[in-house]
């Protein structure tokens with residue numbers, strides 16, 4: 001059953017799945033190929049310990065006799081291929097064992113992708129480029145994490161392409177990014193994000209500027225392809241692309257665009273036959289479109305829950321995991337020292353556009369923003385774009401296509417003194433002076 005199952009099953013002594021009281025916590029004995037699912041209430045935290053056997057959380061193996069802590073709102077599945085005993089400490093909102101999981105299908109998918117990587121290696125070709133699609137809350141991000149962790153556990157170096165601008169696993173919301181995966185995601189913290197390639201999108205829904213969304217998808221595809229040309233391991237490892245849950249109209253077209261930009265070989269459709277059939281119809285015949293069931297464990301997340309997760313992600317950017325590892329700086333920035341832009345002018349009827357101009361041009365236009373009080377709490381991306389003048393008073397082309405080197409949050413604006421106070425991960429001065437405004441706000445309550 002593949003690499004994950006090659007180390008023989010370990011007897012737990014207790015074969016039946018069920019809860020019992022362990023040392024200060026609740027003990028669960030899991031049979032092989034079952035999972036313990038639990039959720040953590042807001043304001044609570046829960047610890048997990050593997051007592052015997054082998055188990056993993058979304059593809060990352062657990063170490064024995066180590067307590068893993070999960071914060072409020074966590075929704076976790078502890079899966080075992082061989083059988084294990086685990087203990088939970090603390091108050092869970094819900095905790096139950098399920099025998100009904102699609103993990104075997106996911107593992108088979110991984111095995112098929114690994115075959116493709118082996119073939120790529122043998123024949124000096126490129127490895128599989130995989131796009132994971134489906135409506136919201138079907139476990140897309142989880143399947144990506146699983147496939148990436150399994151691949152990296154076999155020594156591969158796959159790339160995660162994160163196109164979910166609402167819930168990015170790599171950077172702050174409102175961004176599109178790519179990250180070379182070198183080790184399985186940390187059980188508690190997720191991916192170790194060293195040197196990701198991040199682009200500014202600016203809002204949490206692709207629909208706010210679909211032209212920009214598609215353009216940035218193309219940028220990421222181009223950079224990834226360039227990397228594959230010079231890095232054989234990256235090329236063989238291929239990529240796993242996580243997408244947004246918007247699968248109708250322009251959202252659907254964005255998926256088709258992504259498939260073509262990345263020249264994907266495999267599309268994994270989670271839980272929607274309609275989308276599966278549409279993609280089978282619209283993508284070239286050599287693209288393998290596979291329908292996979294969603295896990296019964298995937299939890300639907302409310303709007304509030306999504307907002308909290310987004311806030312947490314921004315907080316994590318500035319303060320580190322569990323707000324403990326980083327110490328951000330606050331300083332003043334003079335308006336005259338920076339140029340702030342918003343990408344995309346408000347759309348106007350075609351009939352009102354100047355002759356020769358299309359809506360595309362307005363959606364991709366850099367609109368200068370005059371700093372005012374309404375800038376307060378907005379997240380700004382610090383663009384890596386070249387900062388020279390282009391002779392007409394504007395910055396050189398390429399701001400849209402340039403990655404970002406970091407983010408700041410405006411915490412106060414003093415229009416009289418013409419300065420704004422910002423929260424920044426690094427001390428002054430700002431490394432660059434072209435700032436791009438996001439629709440997203442962050443109120444720093446620390």
Ligand SMILES: Nc1ncnc2c1ncn2[C@@H]1O[C@H](COP(=O)(O)OP(=O)(O)OP(=O)(O)O)[C@@H](O)[C@H]1O
Nearest residue numbers: 075076077136137138139140141142295297298299
């Ligand atoms: N088998 C499982 N058991 C328990 N919880 C799970 C399981 N699989 C996924 N989850 C949880 O369900 C939630 C939603 O999963 P995930 O983020 O993968 O869905 P998604 O389809 O990517 O969502 P989005 O709508 O944001 O694109 C996450 O909090 C995840 O931890």
